[in-house]
Amino acid sequence: DQQVKQNSPSLSVQEGRISILNCDYTNSMFDYFLWYKKYPAEGPTFLISISSIKDKNEDGRFTVFLNKSAKHLSLHIVPSQPGDSAVYFCAASAWSGGSNYKLTFGKGTLLTVNP
């Protein structure tokens, strides 16, 4: 059972335009949502997160929107730059007892920004 889904394996946009990466989830107990960016042969790097009590969080060119009723979140990158080309992972966290939080990841979306 895949609790975090990124239904688009790839996305291609032109430099300067908006990139919109989508993510759906099924577990209503998730309390934080995070986006990570990953280059080949490197560990993921954290981009931006949002608490389940908010519907928007913005950090520079990156904005994450959360629609709890639809169990959907999206990452907007404006304007897109060629250096943004990478795999983007959506992740959700939930408390699993004691002091432990676990992240559940989607399968990722490969973003290609064309010059």
Add this chain to the structure above:
Amino acid sequence: SQTIHQWPATLVQPVGSPLSLECTVEGTSNPNLYWYRQAAGRGLQLLFYSVGIGQISSEVPQNLSASRPQDRQFILSSKKLLLSDSGFYLCAWIYWRGASIGYTFGSGTRLTVV
């Protein structure tokens, strides 16, 4: 500052050989530590997590095991590697930022079993 180290960066091992990947964190105490694997064309799969010394929880039954011999050390092991163990292994550490949480990942180990 808080950092996470993972080694080796790449590893090629024959089928049936043992495995030991090490992860250490600095600048924190009693961290929650995680091992993830990214297989080719797949997302990040949680393998093990540890909330303290000697405490290991397994998420997916498999050929691998994990140990937490010291507070800031997390080891992923196998007695006999399978071809299906090939993948990109990532250690991660959870930290608190005010009322929110964050994960930091190590740089990863690319394991190829031949």
